[in-house]
Amino acid sequence: MLRDDQLRVFWISRIDYEKNTGVKKHYHDDLYQLLYFIDGEGTIQIEGESYAFLPKHAYFISKRYDHSFYFKSISSTIDIKFDIISEEVEELLKENRLPVPYFIGDSPKLKELFKLSVINFKQPIPLIPYRIDVGFKDILLSIIQENTMSQTSNERLLYSIKNEFHPDFPIVQYLSEHLQSKITLSDISKQFNFHPHYIIELFRKKFDTTPMNFLQSLRIEKSKEYLEFSNFTISEIAELIGLSAPYYSRLFHMKEGVSPTDYREQARTVVGKDILLEEEFSPSLKKQPKISSDL
Known part of the structure; x- marks a missing residue:
C-alpha cells in the first residue's frame, strides 16, 4: 500500500458524545492526536491543563501526553491519530508548538479527509490512504506555518483553509x-x-x-x-x-x-466506527476509556 514517507494517518473517527459522557485520562505512547471539535460543550484536560471545548477549534495532543475529555452537552468531534515519520517534520512541530486550542474554522479540507476515509471504509482503494496522509500533512504544515507567522492571529489560516473554491472567480x-x-x-x-x-x-x-x-x-x-x-x-x-x-x-x-433525512442516516452509519487505514494499527492504541453518562 502506498503511504506518505513523512506522515501517516492511522485512524480517523467522527464521534458524537452524549451529555455527561467523555473519555477517562489516558495517553498514546507512539501516536499524535488531533481532536477537531465540531460543536457542543465540554472540557479537555491535557497534561493537567484544562481547556474549554470551542466549536471549530483543534486540540493537538503530543505523544505520551495525558489527556481526558468531558462533555456537558451533546457534542460532535473528528478524531485523528497519526505518526510523524520524518525527523525533520517532527522537529519542526516541536520547535513550533501549537497553541491549545487552535481555531481552524469550518475546515473543509479536514472534513474532506473524513469523507475520503468513509469511501475507503466502504470500498478500500489503495490510493486513498496516501491521499489522506498527504492531505492531513498539508493541513498540519499550514497550521504550523500560520502559527509561525503570527502567534496572535488566526485569520490568515482561516482564509487559507476556506478560500479554496475558485478564488479566481x-x-x-x-x-x-x-x-x-x-x-x-x-x-x-x-x-x-x-x-x-x-x-x-x-x-x-x-x-x-x-x-x-x-x-x-x-x-x-x-x-x-x-x-x-x-x-x-x-x-x-x-x-x-x-x-x-x-x-x-x-x-x-x-x-x-434520497431525502435529506435518509442521507443523514446513511452518513451516520460510520459515526463512532473505527476507520483504520492500516491493519497493523493496534486495537489497544485506538481504544479510549469512556466515562459513563451515569456520572
Whole structure:
C-alpha cells in the first residue's frame, strides 16, 4: 500500500458524545492526536491543563501526553491519530508548538479527509490512504506555518483553509458567503456591476450551467455538510441555506436521489466506527476509556 514517507494517518473517527459522557485520562505512547471539535460543550484536560471545548477549534495532543475529555452537552468531534515519520517534520512541530486550542474554522479540507476515509471504509482503494496522509500533512504544515507567522492571529489560516473554491472567480465566493440570503440574478448583477446576460454567459462558459443552478448546487453541498457534521434539524438546515423546508427537501431529493433525512442516516452509519487505514494499527492504541453518562 502506498503511504506518505513523512506522515501517516492511522485512524480517523467522527464521534458524537452524549451529555455527561467523555473519555477517562489516558495517553498514546507512539501516536499524535488531533481532536477537531465540531460543536457542543465540554472540557479537555491535557497534561493537567484544562481547556474549554470551542466549536471549530483543534486540540493537538503530543505523544505520551495525558489527556481526558468531558462533555456537558451533546457534542460532535473528528478524531485523528497519526505518526510523524520524518525527523525533520517532527522537529519542526516541536520547535513550533501549537497553541491549545487552535481555531481552524469550518475546515473543509479536514472534513474532506473524513469523507475520503468513509469511501475507503466502504470500498478500500489503495490510493486513498496516501491521499489522506498527504492531505492531513498539508493541513498540519499550514497550521504550523500560520502559527509561525503570527502567534496572535488566526485569520490568515482561516482564509487559507476556506478560500479554496475558485478564488479566481469572485462571484462564486460571493454566492458561497451568502447562501442564507434570498439571492437573485439581479442581486448578483448589482453586486458586480455586470449585465445579467453577461453573468449567465460567464457561468455557461466556466461551469456549463446557469448562475442560479450553480447556487442551488452550492446550497445542496453546504446542506450535505450540515447533515454530516451537525445536529441541526432539516428545517434549520433549510433556513441556513436560504430555502423553505419543503422546497429544500424536494430539491435535495431531485439532486441526490434520497431525502435529506435518509442521507443523514446513511452518513451516520460510520459515526463512532473505527476507520483504520492500516491493519497493523493496534486495537489497544485506538481504544479510549469512556466515562459513563451515569456520572
